[in-house]
Amino acid sequence: MSFCSFINFMSNCSFNIIIMTEKKFSRNKQEKIDLIYDNFFKLILEKGYHKTSTNHxxxxxxxxxxxxxxxxxxxxQDIMRKYFEDTMENIFNISGLYNVGENKIRDFLKDFILILYNNHKEKKAYNIAFRSAIQSDKMLLKAHKERLFDSFKNAAQKLRGKNEIFNQIPEERLIKLFIFLYNLINALIYHHLSVMRLFDTDMELTDYLSNLTTFSLQYLTRVDNKK
Amino acid sequence: MSFCSFINFMSNCSFNIIIMTEKKFSRNKQEKIDLIYDNFFKLILEKGYHKTSTNHxxxxxxxxxxxxxxxxxxxxQDIMRKYFEDTMENIFNISGLYNVGENKIRDFLKDFILILYNNHKEKKAYNIAFRSAIQSDKMLLKAHKERLFDSFKNAAQKLRGKNEIFNQIPEERLIKLFIFLYNLINALIYHHLSVMRLFDTDMELTDYLSNLTTFSLQYLTRVDNKK
Amino acid sequence: MSFCSFINFMSNCSFNIIIMTEKKFSRNKQEKIDLIYDNFFKLILEKGYHKTSTNHxxxxxxxxxxxxxxxxxxxxQDIMRKYFEDTMENIFNISGLYNVGENKIRDFLKDFILILYNNHKEKKAYNIAFRSAIQSDKMLLKAHKERLFDSFKNAAQKLRGKNEIFNQIPEERLIKLFIFLYNLINALIYHHLSVMRLFDTDMELTDYLSNLTTFSLQYLTRVDNKK
Amino acid sequence: MSFCSFINFMSNCSFNIIIMTEKKFSRNKQEKIDLIYDNFFKLILEKGYHKTSTNHxxxxxxxxxxxxxxxxxxxxQDIMRKYFEDTMENIFNISGLYNVGENKIRDFLKDFILILYNNHKEKKAYNIAFRSAIQSDKMLLKAHKERLFDSFKNAAQKLRGKNEIFNQIPEERLIKLFIFLYNLINALIYHHLSVMRLFDTDMELTDYLSNLTTFSLQYLTRVDNKK
DNA sequence: AATGAATGAGAATTCATTCAT
DNA sequence: TATGAATGAATTCTCATTCAT
Incomplete structure (x- = not known):
């Protein structure tokens, strides 16, 4: 019996079958799905969301x-939905974000901006596609809103436990503030990256956003108190 | 001269009846074009830009x-381009905008925001379509940038003649500032109206934008001076 | 001016334009529709309803x-529906059918059978397709039932005016009888022509149907009276 | 003998354990086939024959x-063919049918109708599918015809031995008569159940069919004698 | 024996665009 | 000028069938 035959024989043995089958199937399946994601987003960058067909x-x-x-x-539609679901955890569960001490809100915002900014840069195609997709898929928009709410509810709870200033703001209000800042930052990053540049360098953008969010936080808290 | 040539000759004559016909045609032409614009934008609001076909x-x-x-x-593509060209003058040549005295920059910005906001509301379909169109028509994006530059060059010149504060800023820099503010405001209004609401009421939005632009103007001027 | 130019010139004259345009358009349109019908039914005979695609x-x-x-x-679906509508009048508006005197019901039924039989033979493909179509298009089935009712209501009224025997049967009942006979005859002709022959010759079939309908008419009238 | 050959050899041995495995497999096999039949027919009732795919x-x-x-x-195609073959014996080998005495032909026909009627009701999906299948599978139609002939040959032989009246009709002729009645009854039951109702109640239908077959038997015998 | 991933031909349908009238 | 019939490539999606495991 040659070595190859031996390998073939071994591969039919029961203790191997299960492991290999599981590996093989799951690997192939995920490989295909990743291939689809990769090529979908590659084509979106080349031709745009609407000119990228399933056949392409x-x-x-x-x-x-x-x-x-x-x-x-x-x-x-399903590629977008499932990618959306698959990446659910990636954005907001970054533990480092919540190691924020007293008087360090500015740093917190800066980290927040960088996370969103890098997400946009790395997943430019996804963000372009997502904007297109939610126009015709109201369920996706709804799911997006719900996820934002849940994520920031979680973040708000963590931050109120650790930081005095955040603790002074009611939870509900804090969630709304975070969602607002998220939308604000995203609208401008998207515009800068996919519509028309706002600044010559990306550093200028993140610096500006950093100050903008600090300003907005103060503005909204002030407006809030007046009411 | 053959009979046909005679007919051709006649059709070029400037007899009254022919002039009237021409006028009538040219009126009809504009009517047709307006019909096309109106129904195009009506359908975009109903079905979105990409699902609106020329046949529809x-x-x-x-x-x-x-x-x-x-x-x-x-x-x-041409409907978008020509509508863009036809409406060239409508946005920025509002004389009232430039009757700005000393210390009235805040009012100027408020008016500016209101003009952009009303433009978005009234021409929501156009703005949605325009965002879609510039993704696949780089010429349109280029023309848009050029028009922005020209319009704000004109505005900058007018304002620097009338207002001391604007006068302290170099023309080139002032133009860039205006373009920045224009993009800033538009990105947020678009996000608010077509992606996800930033505020519960539109008034809150315009108030916020008013403060935001004042802040941004100060921020950018300061940054500028540091360099 | 050559003769051809003269013809061309003439063809632009108004009195001709309308006639030609109407003719031309309507002729072409109907030509295309007939082409579609003809080839649709040709293919159904060759491959069956479900294997005949619009591309074919x-x-x-x-x-x-x-x-x-x-x-x-x-x-x-629309080819079937519109053909159904286009042929609405062809089956039952045969005046000869209603020239039925006293005691000539047998002859009337014979004529009725022949009309249905010839319709099946000539429009075999349509009848095959129709059976398939009403399985998935409940609206078509409903329209078919309604048309049957209307046609036989019309027939019943005509015949009750002319024939003593028909006159003894209430109109509503007479309509039901006709619809029953229509279904009976069609079920058997369809089976004979498209599923499995009932008789060796078509003459035997029509003879049998003739006796069968006479029998059924007596049977149903008798059953009716007993109730 | 290599190890592999040994395994192959072992797998053909008739040790008890292996016999049990085989039995189990063969039971499983029939279970699978029944599952396929059941779900095939379930889906046909829901969506129709042509919209039921093997994947579904x-x-x-x-x-x-x-x-x-x-x-x-x-x-x-094979599901239909094999179901057709599997159910070969079920329809006509009902011994009760042939316990027909003198002058009881009417009762015999009534039983015959009830058997066919119940078969249609219980196997509605199969009958719908069968009609579709024989349109595109001429072999199936041929097999169906052959089985009909064999079944009724068998029935004719039994009945001629027991009943004087049937005995007067030549065997060949009797077979043809039965096939005719079978087609007649089936055509009308199918039309009633799957195309358009002939009567308000099913009882009315079976009563009518009972009289109709008696009539048809007389009619055909008479016609036969004339020839 | 059983699985189910993978294939790709082909079906229905849409849409930008042309061209004869 | 204006019409709208006609085109056919392109798109979405389905389905029978194969094959590696």
Missing amino acids: IAKSAKISIGTIYKYFPKGK | IAKSAKISIGTIYKYFPKGK | IAKSAKISIGTIYKYFPKGK | IAKSAKISIGTIYKYFPKGK
Whole structure:
């Protein structure tokens, strides 16, 4: 029996079968899904969301169109939805963000901005696509809003426990503030990266955003107190 | 001269009846173009930019698809481009805007915001379409940038002649500042109206923008001076 | 001016334009629609209803797929529906059918059978398609039932005016009887022509149907009276 | 003998444990086939024959698509064919049917009708599918005809031995008569159940069919004698 | 034996654009 | 000028079938 035959024989043994089958299937499946994501976003950068068709994705990923519809039965809409769900945890569960001491809100905001900014840079295609997708998929917009609320509820609770200033703001209000800042920052980063540059350098943008959010936080807290 | 040549000759004559016909046609032409614009934007609000086809516009406007391609040989792209050109003067040539005295910069910014805000509200469909169009039509984006520059150059010149504070800022820098504020305001209004509301009421938005622009003007001027 | 130029000139004259345009457009339109019908039914005989696609029809008719969807926006479903509507009058408005004197009911039924039989033979493809279509298009089935009712209401009124025997049967009952006979005859002709032959010759079939309907009429009238 | 050959050899041995495994597999096999049948017909009632795909059946039956193609290598076509073959004996080998004495032909026909009627009701999905299948599978139609002939040959022989009246009709002729009645009854039951109701109640239908078959038997015998 | 991932031909449908009238 | 019939490439999505595991 040659070595190869031995390997083949071994691969039929039961203790191996299960492990390999699981690995193989799950690896292949995730590989295909990643291929679809990668090529989808690659094409969006090249041609835009609406000119990227499921057939283009299949051809670009060198898989069959049927495979795309196996994993994403509603085509592009499902690619967006599932990517949205798959990346749920990536943005806001960064523990470092919440190690904020007294009087360090400015640093907290700066970190927050950098996270959003890097997310935009790294996932430019996704962000372009997401803006397009929520126009025609109201469920996705709803899910996005709900996730924002949940994430910032979580963040607010953590921060109020650690920081005196945050603690003075009612939780509900703090969540709304964070959602506002999130929208504010995203609107400007998106505009800067995908519509028209606001500054010559990205550093100038993040510096500006840092001051802008501090200003906005003060402005909104002041307005709040007047009411 | 053959009979046909005679007919051709006649059709070029400036007899009264022919002039009237021409006038009538030219009035009809503008009517048709307006019909196309109106129904295009109506449909964009209903179905979105990408799901609005030239055939739909024709059916909605009760004109033939051929007529659309007569006036707009490249279809939707040309509708956007020509509407952009047709409305060139409407936004920034508002004389009232420039009657700004000393210490009245805040009022100037408030007026500026209101003009942009009302423009967004009234031309929501156009603004949605414009964002979509510049993604795939780089010429349109370029033209938009050039127009912004020209308009604000004009505005800067007028304002520097009338106002001491503006006069202290170099023209080139003032133009850049205005373009920045324009982009800032538009990014946020667009986000508020077409992506996700930033405030519960529109008044809160314009109040915030008013303070935001004042802050930004100070911030940028300060940063500028440091350099 | 050559003769051809003269013809061309003439063809631009107003009195001709209207006639020609009307003729031309309507002729072409009906030509295309007839092409679609003809090739649709030709293919149904060759491959069956479900294996006949709109693309096949277009290829077979040597027209573009767009033309089919211009006239029949919902594809095959609309071809069936519109053909159904176009042929509304053909079956029952045969005046000869109603020239039925006293004691000639047998002859009337014979004529009725022959009309249905010839309709099946001549429109075999349509009848096959119709059976398939009403399985997935409940509206078509409903329209079919309504038309049957209206047609036989009309027939019943005519016949009750002319024939003593029919006059003894209440109108409502007579309509039901006709619809029953219609279904009976059609079920058997369809089975004979498209599922499995009931008789060796078609003559035997029509003879049998003739006796069967006479029998059924007596049977149902008798049952009716007992109730 | 290598290790592998030994394994192969072992797998053919008739040790008890292996016999049990085989039995278990064969029981499983029939279970799988029944699952396929059940879910196929369930889906046909829900969506129709043509919209029921092999993939749907697999999903509905919670087995893999591969299993369906293992037992039915040509998919739906084979499911129909094999179901047709599996149910071969069920319809006509009902011994009660042939306990027909003198002058009881009417009762015999009534029983015959009830059997066919109940078969249609209970196997509505199969009957719908069968009609669709024989349109595109001429072999199935041929097999159906052959089975009808064989079944009624068998029935004719039994009945001629027991009943004087049947005995007067030549066997060949009797077979043809039965096939005719079978087609007649089926055509009308199918029309009533799946196209358009002939009567308000099913009882009325079976009563009518009972009289109709008696009439038809007399009619055909009479016609026969004339020839 | 059983699984189910993968394929890709093909079906329905849309849409920008052309062109004869 | 104006019409709208006609085109056909492109898009979304389905389905029978194969094959590696």
